[in-house]
Amino acid sequence: MPNTIKTLLIVDDSRVSRMMIRTFVHAKYPQWIIIEAASGNEALQIVDRDTPNYCTMDINMPGLIGTDAAAQILTKYPGIRIVIFSANIQESHQSRAAALGAKFVGKPVTEKSVAQALGFFEGKE
Amino acid sequence: MFHLMQKLSFPEQQELVGKIWDSINSGLILIDSTGKVLFWNEWISMHSGIPCEFAVSRSLESLFPGGLSAAFKSAIKNASLHKLPIVLSNALHRSPLPLYPLPITPLEQDRLQQSIAISPIALSNEISLCLIQITDASLSIKRERVLQSYSKRMSLEAxxxxxxxxxxxxxxxxxxxxxxxxxxxxxxxxxxxxxxxxxxxxxxxxxxxxxxxxxxxxxxxxxxxxxxxxxxxxxxxxxxxxxxxxxxxxxxxxxxxxxxxxxxxxxxxxxxxxxxxxxxxxxxxxxxxxxxxxxxxxxxxxxxxxxxxxxxxxxxxxxxxxxxxxxxxxxxxxxxxx
Amino acid sequence: MNWLSELQIDGLTEVFNIGAGRAAASLSEIVCDEVQLSVPRLQLYNSSEINAATLTLNSLRLGAVKQRFSGPFSADAMLLFTEERALEIVHDMMGSQVSIEDVAEFEQEAMCELGNIILNACLSSIANLLNLTLESSLPSYTIGDTDGVLRGIISDANQPLMLVLHIDLSIENRHSQGLLVFLLSTSSLQKLVSHIDRFISGI
Incomplete structure (x- = not known):
């Protein structure tokens, strides 16, 4: 399983965050295809075009916020596994993520937090 | 001061530090990284009813069973974790510790209104301690009231x-x-x-x-x-x-x-x-x-x-x-x- | 603004956003309600350029919570709120059983605590991500007319640079904006930038 090529979409308005997630994911799965989007609206377009397997989604972004973007994506493509990756660690956001069928992972982006996201993608929970 | 300290023997220095601690008109508690009490000044003894000799080397939890507020416990944890000072205002916490106004009576008493500051202290030998300062907030509330009515009058005139x-x-x-x-x-x-x-x-x-x-x-x-x-x-x-x-x-x-x-x-x-x-x-x-x-x-x-x-x-x-x-x-x- | 590259600003903003997220979580425990706290914008100024207009502070009076911190670099960190907003926030934090008139007498202390939560969250986030140790003084609160408070802030000739973060804070349906200001010397800014560069190049 881990050797198959998967497509991951990273949605975050911070370039540094995208870089960090990409680096940690690539260290573990160098063969994965990684696409980046800097906003929720951009993510919706990319999902229609490329239909990734997995997606990490920031919450606070200009325009469409991450949880709303995730809700729209999951309605249209219920097979995509989404991790809400946010600095906003309040209970209300965690339960919103759970209600959507997504996993919540708190920032900062570290090897550990990325591993949590990958665990969810690979169906370890 | 430095000159004087050199003249004093180690026990004399300790005595001096202890007397200074006890003369301070607010509560001081020094705890180590495991939460055990190292020092406890007279003010705390008076307002808690627990003498220093008894408190030293016991944890705050065991000294105040069930008496510490959740906010106080997490503040101590965060102060030691991030090595940053934390304040707990009386406005939002009222009485985090079971301390009482003087004289302490055996009867049911309302807790003392407290303002708390927690400062992590890191020594050069990597020992880290935490100093907890407690002041009687009812005094500052009174002062604030006086200042406020004064400033109200001033701003009315202006x-x-x-x-x-x-x-x-x-x-x-x-x-x-x-x-x-x-x-x-x-x-x-x-x-x-x-x-x-x-x-x-x-x-x-x-x-x-x-x-x-x-x-x-x-x-x-x-x-x-x-x-x-x-x-x-x-x-x-x-x-x-x-x-x-x-x-x-x-x-x-x-x-x-x-x-x-x-x-x-x-x-x-x-x-x-x-x-x-x-x-x-x-x-x-x-x-x-x-x-x-x-x-x-x-x-x-x-x-x-x-x-x-x-x-x-x-x-x-x-x-x-x-x-x-x-x-x-x-x-x-x-x-x-x- | 040429002091910082776009990537450095992005990195710093993200560091502060993580701090703001932690602060929001602590505040929401106090108010038992959701708190939105974000850092949408970061700017660097020379203190000579600073006035109420550049900072978009249209209020007569300001409250400022200040902590001086030191470590590999040192700075005065300050949280600025317009006074009426500050009172509303304190009111929300204390719960509705307290009247807004009574809140004023607790303002000083409560603002100290609010500022302390936000400043500590940001400082610890900087320290964690950049992997360094920072020490800090206890917070102090001052309040006064906007120009006076700003004059006091920029009068320190040793710290001529101001890193300004615009903060959005909403509790329940109240929305408020504040500023997080770091006053730095030229050499402290250089050290901060070099730590950010090290952090970014380590990705």
Whole structure:
């Protein structure tokens, strides 16, 4: 399983965050295809075009916020596994993520937090 | 001090430090990284009823079983984890520790009001400690109350016109900016009334300045009683000019208020033999009304009210002129009415 | 603004956003309600350019919570709120059983605690991500007319640079904006930038 090529979409308005997630994911799965989007609206377009397997989604972004973007994506493509990756660690956001069928992972982006996201993608929970 | 310390033996130094700790009129607790008490000053002993000898090398949890608030426990944890100082204000936490006002009685007692500061202390040998400072907050609350009533009086004087007791120009400027912002935010109308006493200079010449002052006082009082809403703001703008902010008042509302004010001043029936238009004191009124503020700046609305007043003066005095700032057309200044 | 590259600004903003997220979580425990706290914008100024207009502070009075911190670089960190907003926030934090008039007497202390929560969250986030140790003084609160408070802030000739973060804070349906200001010397800024560069190049 881990050797198959998967497509991951990273949605975050911070370039540094995208870089960090990409680096940690690539260290573990160098063969994965990684696409980046800097906003929720951009993510919706990319999902229609490329239909990734997995997606990490920031919450606070200009325009469409991450949880709303995730809700729209999951309605249209219920097979995509989404991790809400946010600095906003309040209970209300965690339960919103759970209600959507997504996993919540708190920032900062570290090897550990990325591993949590990958665990969810690979169906370890 | 340093010189003295060198002269003292180690036990003497310890005694000195201990005496200083015990002389301090607030609570001091020093704990190590595992949460065990290292020092505990006399103030804490008195207010907790637990002597220092008993407290040392015991954890706070065991000294105050069930008595520590959750916020206090997480503050201690965070202070040691991030090595950053933390304050727990009395406003939000009241009494985090089971400490009591003196004298402590065996009866059920309310806890002491506390303000707490927690400072992590890192020594150069990597030992990290935590200093907890507790002060009796009821003292600072009293002080705050006194300061507050003082500053209230001061600020009242700063915004009141000494002669008429109305708000002064400064108060008006502040409130006008606030109301303008509110009207813009909520997209509600705003009206501004500017008025002055007709032939006031002639009145002063005829009756003298003290009489003129009495007219201004009477007018200020009358205007005030005519304004029913607490949100309406009357201020003396300068000389014989007054200004009134009418939040959330459109064309008709402002006009009705203005008419009430004009009649009320006539109703005072103050003789004015030098007036060219009546035998009593009258006022001229200019109104600027903005139905929905788009880009109007404060200065614009003031200027428009001033122009309306000017036109009332030139239109025969003892009358009202209203100018309306048009909606959605911030480029063209205003359209005249009446 | 040429002091910082776009990537450096992005990195710093993200560090502060994580701090703001932690602060929001602590505040929401106090108010028992959701708290939105974000850092949408970061700017660097010379203190000579600073006035109420550049900072978009249109209020007559300001409250400022200040902590001086030190470590590999040192700075005065300050949280600025317009006074009426500050009172509303304290009111929300204390719960509705307290009248807004009574809140004023607790303002000083409660603002100290609010500022302390936000400043500590940001400082610890900087320290964690950049992997360094920072020490800090206890917070102090001052309140005064806007120009006076700003004059006091920029009068320190040793710290001529101001890193300004615009903060959006909403509790329940109240929305408020504050500023997080770091006053730095030229050399402290250089050290901060070099730590950020090291952090970014380590990705």
């Amino acid at each position: 915004v009141t016109d000494a002669l008429t007791g109305s708000n002064n120009r400064r108060f008006f400027d502040e409130r006008f900016a606030v109301e303008l912002g509110r009207a813009q935010r909520l997209q509600i109308p705003l009206s501004l009334i500017m008025l002055d006493v007709d032939y006031f200079k002639r009145y002063n010449d005829e009756y003298g300045h003290p009489a003129g002052d009495r007219v201004l006082i009477a007018i200020a009082q009358t205007l005030k009683t005519q304004l029913n809403r607490t949100t309406d703001v009357l201020a003396r703008y300068g000389g014989e000019e007054f200004v009134i902010i009418l939040p959330d008042s459109g064309v008709d509302g402002a006009r009705i208020v203005a008419e009430k004010l004009r009649s009320a001043i006539i109703g005072l029936n103050i003789p004015h033999l030098a007036s060219m238009i009546a035998d009593h004191v009258t006022i001229s009124i200019g109104i600027a009304t903005c139905q929905s503020l788009v880009n109007s700046a404060a200065a614009d609305l003031l200027e428009i009210a001033d122009r309306a007043l000017y036109s009332a003066k030139h239109g025969g005095r003892n009358c009202i002129r209203q100018l309306i700032v048009p909606e959605l057309r911030p480029d063209s200044k205003f359209a005249a009415l009446s």
